[in-house]
Amino acid sequence: MTHLNFSVTVLGSNSAIPANGRFPSAQVVNIQEQLFLIDCGEGTQIRMSDFKIKRSKINQIFISHLHGDHIFGLPGLLNSFALNGRKETLEIFSPKGLERLIDLIFETTDAHQSFDIVFHEIDTEQHQLIFQNEKVKVYSIPLNHRIPTTGFLFKEKPFPKKIIPEKIIEYDIPFSKINEIKQGADFTRNEGLVIQNTELVFEGKPPRSFAYCSDTSYFQKIIPFIKNVDLLYHEATYMEDKVGVANERGHSTAKEAAKIAKLSGAKQLMLGHFSNRYKNLNPLLNEAKEVFENSVLAIEGKTVAIDFS
Ligand SMILES: [Zn+2]
Ligand SMILES: [Zn+2]
Incomplete structure (x- = not known):
């Protein structure tokens, strides 16, 4: 039944820069035909066209943090919305600072605005409800990165008996x-x-959940917030031989991502935010699978469906 869809489509899976045929971070979550965009790295619009994402159906955008590889696609996307004559209000959830940046870009480029944007500032130290509608609740997840960063937990509301x-x-x-x-x-x-x-x-069908945790170093404090999640997206910038670099830069290895998946009781793990140094991603997947078997790679264009358990 497509109207009870719950799926995640990967638009960008690389860290830092577009490379190896991969774009920086972006994902679209489809919950019962409502689309939510998470992060908006450079190339997000191109990927939306490639994978036939109906961008007009997006009314909420969730930004994890203000590093360029997570937001440099946003001004372009907002500009396209305006050029397409969008009327619906757009809500953007992010750590502090994004509104100032977008205002400056709009002002400097004399951009036409056809719709309202409501910015919601997220306290990246807190795990709290930041958005809900009739189908879903979204919670922030405090992460441990070089600048204030939040993850997102999408939880379906309970289905009626x-x-x-x-x-x-x-x-x-x-x-x-x-x-x-x-x-x-x-x-x-x-x-x-x-x-x-x-x-x-x-009882009605059990509600499903998806957690997005990027960027972050290995951070056990998130485990209670993502307990038993159906699908965990966790960054896996490096392989285990680079664990020192990973921790220094506020990132994780594939193995560390798998440890978090295992400790939190996640049903499935998706790895992403890959370093440019890796053309072939299978070695990262193999390292994760040694710890957590049900792991997959975030491949651009791939849609992972979350079925009812
Ligand atoms: Zn990043
Ligand atoms: Zn970052």
Whole structure:
């Protein structure tokens, strides 16, 4: 059922610069046909065209931090929105400083603005709810990088309970009562007998979750925030022989990403934010798999679907 889609499409998977046929960080999360953009490195628009992402469906953009490889695609994307006559308000969530930068670019380039942007500043020290609508809640995840950086946890809202069809007939439940029973109400029959809600319903589908953790050094403090997540995207800039460099620069190795996946009880791990030094990414994947078997590479154009468990 496509309307219950929950998937992540990789638009950019490289760190620092476009290289080896890879672009810097960007991903699109599709939750029940609502699109959310995470990070917007250079090349994001090109990748959106390549992979037929309907950019007009994006109303929220989440930026992890203000390093160039995560934001240099944003002015171009905003400019295109305006040139296409976008009217819908756009919300941008990011650490402090982005609004000033975008304002300056708009002002300096005399950019036409056809829509409003609402900037939401994220406290990168806190794990807190930063956005919700009828389908999803998004939480910040404090990360450990060289500048203030936040990860994002996307969590579906619980699905409503389902009424057991046979019980409708058995207890002669009128149509008008069905909605409140789905919300958890008991059913009182005409003669006063109360039928407990638990006898009438079964649980809805389990809500799914996705955590985006980039950029960060190995940081165990995030584990409670991403416990049992269905899909964890964790940066894996380097291989294990560069663990010293990784820690120095506020990055992780593939093995460290796998350790976080294992300790948090994630169901699947996606590795990304690869250093330019690696043309072939399979050695990184193999290092991760030694620790956490269910690991995949963030390959641009790849969509990872999160199924109901
Ligand atoms: Zn980066
Ligand atoms: Zn960075």
